[in-house]
Amino acid sequence: MTVEAAADPILRIDHVTKRFGGLVAVDDVTFDVKKGEIFALIGPNGAGKTTLFNGITGIFPPTAGRIVFQGREITGAKPHQVAAFGIARTFQNIRLFEYMSSLDNVRLGQHCRMHAKLWDSLFKTPAEHREEQRVTDRAMELLQFVGIEQYTHIYARNLPYGSQRRLEIARALATNPALLLLDEPAAGFTPQEKVELMGLVHKIVDQGITVFLIEHDMKVVMGVSRRIVVLDHGEKIAEGTPEQVRRDQRVIEAYLGTQH
Amino acid sequence: MRGLLSRLGSILESDPRKNPNAVVYLVLAVATIAFPIGVQVATRGSGSFLISQAADAGVYILLAIGLNVVVGFAGLLDLGYAAFFAIGAYTYAFVASDHLEFTPIHQALHIPFWIALLVGMFAAAGAGAILGAPTLRLRGDYLAIVTLGFGEIVPRLFRNASTWTSGVNGISALDTPALPIWLNGPWSGDALAIVQNFKIIDPLAYYVIMAILVAISVLLVNNLRRSRMGRAWMAVREDEVAAAAMGVNTVGVKLLAFSIGAAFSGFAGTFYGAKLSLVSPENFGFTVSITILIMVVLGGMGNIPGVIVGALLIYYVIFNILPGLPQQASDFANSIGATSLNSPSGDWPGLAGEVQRLKYLIFGLILVLTMLLRPQGLLPSRQRAEELQKGVHDDTTIEDVNAETT
Ligand SMILES: Nc1ncnc2c1ncn2[C@@H]1O[C@H](COP(=O)(O)OP(=O)(O)OP(=O)(O)O)[C@@H](O)[C@H]1O
Ligand SMILES: [Mg+2]
Numbered sequence: 001m002t003v004e005a006a007a008d009p010i011l012r013i014d015h016v017t018k019r020f021g022g023l024v025a026v027d028d029v030t031f032d033v034k035k036g037e038i039f040a041l042i043g044p045n046g047a048g049k050t051t052l053f054n055g056i057t058g059i060f061p062p063t064a065g066r067i068v069f070q071g072r073e074i075t076g077a078k079p080h081q082v083a084a085f086g087i088a089r090t091f092q093n094i095r096l097f098e099y100m101s102s103l104d105n106v107r108l109g110q111h112c113r114m115h116a117k118l119w120d121s122l123f124k125t126p127a128e129h130r131e132e133q134r135v136t137d138r139a140m141e142l143l144q145f146v147g148i149e150q151y152t153h154i155y156a157r158n159l160p161y162g163s164q165r166r167l168e169i170a171r172a173l174a175t176n177p178a179l180l181l182l183d184e185p186a187a188g189f190t191p192q193e194k195v196e197l198m199g200l201v202h203k204i205v206d207q208g209i210t211v212f213l214i215e216h217d218m219k220v221v222m223g224v225s226r227r228i229v230v231l232d233h234g235e236k237i238a239e240g241t242p243e244q245v246r247r248d249q250r251v252i253e254a255y256l257g258t259q260h
Numbered sequence: 261m262r263g264l265l266s267r268l269g270s271i272l273e274s275d276p277r278k279n280p281n282a283v284v285y286l287v288l289a290v291a292t293i294a295f296p297i298g299v300q301v302a303t304r305g306s307g308s309f310l311i312s313q314a315a316d317a318g319v320y321i322l323l324a325i326g327l328n329v330v331v332g333f334a335g336l337l338d339l340g341y342a343a344f345f346a347i348g349a350y351t352y353a354f355v356a357s358d359h360l361e362f363t364p365i366h367q368a369l370h371i372p373f374w375i376a377l378l379v380g381m382f383a384a385a386g387a388g389a390i391l392g393a394p395t396l397r398l399r400g401d402y403l404a405i406v407t408l409g410f411g412e413i414v415p416r417l418f419r420n421a422s423t424w425t426s427g428v429n430g431i432s433a434l435d436t437p438a439l440p441i442w443l444n445g446p447w448s449g450d451a452l453a454i455v456q457n458f459k460i461i462d463p464l465a466y467y468v469i470m471a472i473l474v475a476i477s478v479l480l481v482n483n484l485r486r487s488r489m490g491r492a493w494m495a496v497r498e499d500e501v502a503a504a505a506m507g508v509n510t511v512g513v514k515l516l517a518f519s520i521g522a523a524f525s526g527f528a529g530t531f532y533g534a535k536l537s538l539v540s541p542e543n544f545g546f547t548v549s550i551t552i553l554i555m556v557v558l559g560g561m562g563n564i565p566g567v568i569v570g571a572l573l574i575y576y577v578i579f580n581i582l583p584g585l586p587q588q589a590s591d592f593a594n595s596i597g598a599t600s601l602n603s604p605s606g607d608w609p610g611l612a613g614e615v616q617r618l619k620y621l622i623f624g625l626i627l628v629l630t631m632l633l634r635p636q637g638l639l640p641s642r643q644r645a646e647e648l649q650k651g652v653h654d655d656t657t658i659e660d661v662n663a664e665t666t
Pocket of ligand 2: 050
């Protein structure tokens with residue numbers, strides 16, 4: 001990855017605020033995610049990290065501020081439009097389609113990239129047939145990519161916990177995103193599993209996809225991302241390299257303040 | 261045709277324990293062909309009534325297949341499904357009888373049955389889209405309430421707008437369906453000239469047409485289930501937020517399911533009106549909506565063969581068993597010598613009268629018992645079966661719902 005390519009912002013969070021009634025969950029936050037990087041958002045419980053993801057993906061549009069993706073303003077766009085623009089996500093508390101097989105979960109992810117219309121589906125036209133074939137092949141590829149191909153025909157709910165997290169990533173990749181948002185992808189993992197998952201994250205970035213991840217565990221983040229933003233009580237309290245952030249007085253206070 | 265044969269072949273070869281649906285389809289297909297022959301043999305040629313009833317049951321099968329798309333596939337609760345049935349039937353009454361002449365239009369329309377089927381279908385689908393578009397944006401429970409209201413309003417509208425619909429009297433003398441013109445074109449020659457003005461009045465003709473329509477519907481709906489759309493419905497049913505985040509336009513796909521369901525209902529309504537040659541606002545009440553819903557739930561939501569079996573069973577219970585129950589009860593009392601039970605006295609209307617009064621209670625009890633014993637329905641889809649036994653089989657391998665059957 002060249003320095004020039006990394007300089008382009010793919011996502012711009014511009015003075016974004018989100019209020020839930022009287023609670024300011026995200027408070028006037030501004031930062032850029034650069035193309036091709038692994039960018040991390042950290043912060044203690046309730047800092048507003050997930051809320052920010054929900055704002056980006058259109059689930060809870062921000063109260064104020066702008067979100068710009070690849071030069072196009074996407075503030076207030078519907079979730080399915082955001083996905084079509086090229087932003088995919090996983091959820092902090094896994095939200096798979098439990099009673100669909102792993103294969104179907106990943107095939108569903110390709111929904112917005114498919115062209116079959118009602119007519120094609122009703123009459124199983126040759127074009128539809130080819131598309132289904134292509135989508136199935138791609139889904140198999142993705143299951144292999146995240147390393148859970150042995151569960152292809154198993155209901156998502158019957159997968160082991162770690163594989164469910166990987167399946168969510170495969171499903172998100174199926175939407176063919178330019179930017180992948182991962183909400184605590186390593187939550188509940190053993191240190192060994194965390195290392196493996198970060199290996200997968202690197203593999204994803206190598207495919208040219210920008211990764212923007214939320215992580216609780218500072219140590220994990222320090223190892224993978226070059227740039228970090230820290231949120232506390234909805235406010236951005238620090239931004240910079242892992243070293244800068246680790247030494248930041250407000251960050252130390254925020255983390256110590258919530259850890260007793 | 262080759263596809264059909266190879267599919268049939270795979271049905272015959274497949275292990276019934278793995279795919280019970282294949283067996284049910286096969287049994288249903290054989291029964292469909294054997295039924296009219298069997299009836300005519302058993303009744304020595306006077307089985308027209310039974311065959312006609314079977315064609316009516318087919319109307320309910322179409323309705324159940326359609327409602328299954330809405331409730332079973334997309335997980336939307338539609339409590340006013342009969343409204344679309346009414347719209348289909350009334351559409352036929354308007355476009356295929358002298359009736360419009362007596363309305364402010366003063367011009368009768370006589371559209372051929374086969375085209376009217378499509379007109380009725382699109383009229384109902386259109387009504388579904390108009391009703392669904394604003395409602396499906398809201399949370400699921402609202403749809404139930406709105407469709408409930410819609411189901412009450414539509415028959416009432418047909419009853420009260422009497423300048424247009426002749427109110428409670430309904431519209432009668434609807435056109436008898438004829439064979440499509442292209443079936444007796446110039447090539448038919450003298451030998452087939454008698455077909456020229458062939459009208460479909462024989463119950464067997466309705467039966468055959470119905471069987472073909474049901475077969476086509478099953479094929480098409482199965483195709484839908486195993487398509488991009490079918491997957492999207494399933495995803496929306498499971499987790500709307502996740503589906504949306506994966507790029508599914510949830511409102512759009514729900515609207516599509518809702519309209520397709522309505523289209524089926526309208527289609528079935530057109531057939532129903534044409535066969536009965538009469539439509540009346542009394543035939544499309546809340547009980548009809550609920551009956552169809554029961555067929556779907558009891559048969560096995562989401563599973564097409566299950567829904568067909570459910571429709572047949574409930575139809576049989578409601579239209580054959582329940583009406584005969586009072587007579588059977590009093591016969592039974594006579595046969596065991598308890599004749600006094602049959603004579604009315606005071607509050608007691610006689611056993612037959614009492615059973616008559618209680619027959620829907622009995623029906624309700626049957627339903628409650630069935631659902632207690634088999635909450636997933638008689639022939640559930642795999643998902644449904646599993647959902648109802650969460651955690652029992654934790655490592656079950658399932659066959660992929662979208663896997664190709666050929
Ligand atoms: N839909 C909602 N309605 C009301 N309040 C909400 C909603 N979603 C989040 N909040 C509140 O916003 C604040 C930020 O929550 P958020 O989930 O974004 O935190 P987080 O940084 O992701 O925390 P965690 O590390 O625990 O996941 C919390 O106080 C939370 O209670
Ligand atoms: Mg969170």
